[in-house]
Amino acid sequence: MSGGCQIREQAVLHRAAWLVPVCTAPVPNGAVLTLDGRIVCSGAFEHVKKESPPGTRGIDHGRAALLPAxxxxxxxxxxxxxxxxxxxxxxxxxxxxxxxxxxxxxxxxxxxxxxxxxxxxxxxxxxxxxxxxxxxxxxxxxxxxxxxxxxxxxxxxxxxxxxxxxxxxxxxxxxxxxxxxxxxxxxxxxxxxxxxxxxxxxxxxxxxxxxxxxxxxxxxxxxxxxxxxxxxxxxxxxxxxxxxxxxxxxxxxxxxxxxxxxxxxxxxxxxxxxxxxxxxxxxxxxxxxxxxxxxxxxxxxxxxxxxxxxxxxxxxxxxxxxxxxxxxxxxxxxxxxxxxxxxxxxxxxxxxxxxxxLGHTGEFGCLEPGAKAVMLAVAVEPEASESSLSAAIIESGRKGAWKWVSHQPG
Ligand SMILES: [Zn+2]
The missing domain is CATH 3.20.20.140 (Metal-dependent hydrolases)
Structure with missing residues (x-):
């Protein structure tokens, strides 16, 4: 989904049932690779996994949607x-x-x-x-x-x-x-x-x-x-x-x-x-x-x-x-x-x-390479489809069924 990933060390691979970059279409079984507080690569899990360097730590967020802060x-x-x-x-x-x-x-x-x-x-x-x-x-x-x-x-x-x-x-x-x-x-x-x-x-x-x-x-x-x-x-x-x-x-x-x-x-x-x-x-x-x-x-x-x-x-x-x-x-x-x-x-x-x-394109609001790795994992039911996903995320969000995935200041 996103080519040209530049990989260094100490990366973290986050996987979830859905990746919701917002600026592009949701991806089932999606993942985000992060390094030093930034997103390096995002897309389908198998693709992002291939881009991950040896020693990458994997975190599986299960039945959740990864969403930008x-x-x-x-x-x-x-x-x-x-x-x-x-x-x-x-x-x-x-x-x-x-x-x-x-x-x-x-x-x-x-x-x-x-x-x-x-x-x-x-x-x-x-x-x-x-x-x-x-x-x-x-x-x-x-x-x-x-x-x-x-x-x-x-x-x-x-x-x-x-x-x-x-x-x-x-x-x-x-x-x-x-x-x-x-x-x-x-x-x-x-x-x-x-x-x-x-x-x-x-x-x-x-x-x-x-x-x-x-x-x-x-x-x-x-x-x-x-x-x-x-x-x-x-x-x-x-x-x-x-x-x-x-x-x-x-x-x-x-x-x-x-x-x-x-x-x-x-x-x-x-x-x-x-x-x-x-x-x-x-x-x-x-x-x-x-x-x-x-x-x-x-x-x-x-x-x-x-x-x-x-x-x-x-x-x-x-x-x-x-x-x-x-x-x-x-x-x-x-x-x-x-x-x-x-x-x-x-x-x-x-x-x-x-x-x-607010003038923060490329840093906030979208899970894309180069953006800050400030993300949420919002609980979604396994039966959620692409068409029902956004409403399901908002419903879970307002019930408090979400957590910070990675939140580096600065
Ligand atoms: Zn006011």
């Missing part, structure tokens, strides 16, 4: 200390944000101290090897997480501020992260355009919350409602600002912010033309459907995105709006609530798609 495209690990503190569902975004502000103030400094460790544990128990993590402070931008890789985005706020520099929080490690605007109602158009220029120049992903709740739509159309009240209360309102009278996606288009490296997070309230535009510009959409339900934001039209050919990812968002950071649970939510979506597509949304969108 999952990739969570949108988390806020620094809010992990708020797990269980906000009851779900909330009636709407206004009420949820009120609870979040209250709980953050209550937790104070203690929240930041332990949240990264708690978040890492949640991700590990959610089968995740890489996340796209949003942080609000320079201190939290420092990677305290070692066993789950983080693509770190430093979230900027400042509706009345003119530049990244003006909005950048104090902190010694802020430069280690990718600057990212929070949303269209909390950051000025200058900062959004500058962030996009900054990331484009460096070939990095650009991510922001887009079309999450109806209040955002109203604000951009008329300049009224909860978002306006919030900005005035926080003394961030800009009296010179005029509503663009556009949808969030149209507004981003006018700022030159849509391209194949742009991740639109949430995308719950999208018009027909917004979907067409997102597809045309080859943007990625990151769906967080359980978070949307818990916050009372609405139900994203994931079927529509897939139908339009928009690259789609599934993510959990934070523990302030979700009960866990378990991507198998998020995928199971789709099995239950979006029955028309092909489970194979759902697996792509938690592996290869987010890996590509």
């Amino acid at each position: 999952l990739v969570n495209a949108h988390t806020h690990l620094e809010l992990s200390g708020l797990k269980g503190k906000i009851p779900f569902p909330q009636p709407g975004f206004r009420e949820w944000l009120g609870k979040l502000i209250e709980q953050r103030a209550h937790a104070g400094e203690a929240l930041a101290a332990d949240s990264l460790r708690l978040g890492e544990e949640e991700l590990r128990s959610g089968a995740t090897g890489l996340c796209g993590d949003i942080t609000n402070g320079g201190r939290a931008a420092r990677s305290g997480v070692t066993r789950v890789e983080r693509r770190i985005f430093l979230e900027l706020l400042g509706f009345n501020l003119p530049s990244i520099r003006a909005a950048m929080p104090e902190g010694p490690d802020a430069s280690a992260a990718i600057p990212t605007p929070h949303s269209l109602y909390s950051v000025s158009s200058h900062i959004i355009a500058e962030c996009k220029r900054w990331t484009r120049e460096r070939g990095l992903p650009f991510t922001m919350h887009v079309a999450e709740h109806p209040e955002e739509i109203e604000f951009l159309k008329d300049g009224t409602g909860f978002c306006r009240e919030l900005l005035e209360r926080l003394e961030r309102w800009d009296p010179a600002w005029k509503p663009p009278g556009k949808t969030p996606v149209e507004y981003l288009e006018s700022l030159g912010a849509l391209d194949a490296d742009t991740l639109l997070v949430h995308a719950v309230h999208m018009s027909e033309s917004d979907w067409a535009l997102a597809a045309q510009r080859r943007c990625t959409v990151v769906f967080c459907p359980r978070s949307n339900r818990n916050v009372g934001a609405g139900r994203p039209r994931i079927e529509k995105a897939l139908c339009e050919g928009v690259r789609s990812c599934l993510a959990t968002d934070s523990l302030a709006s979700n009960s866990d950071l378990d991507l198998f649970a998020e995928a199971g939510h789709l099995l239950d609530n979006y029955p028309s979506i092909d489970p194979r597509k759902i697996l792509e949304m938690i592996t290869v798609n987010p890996a590509r969108s």
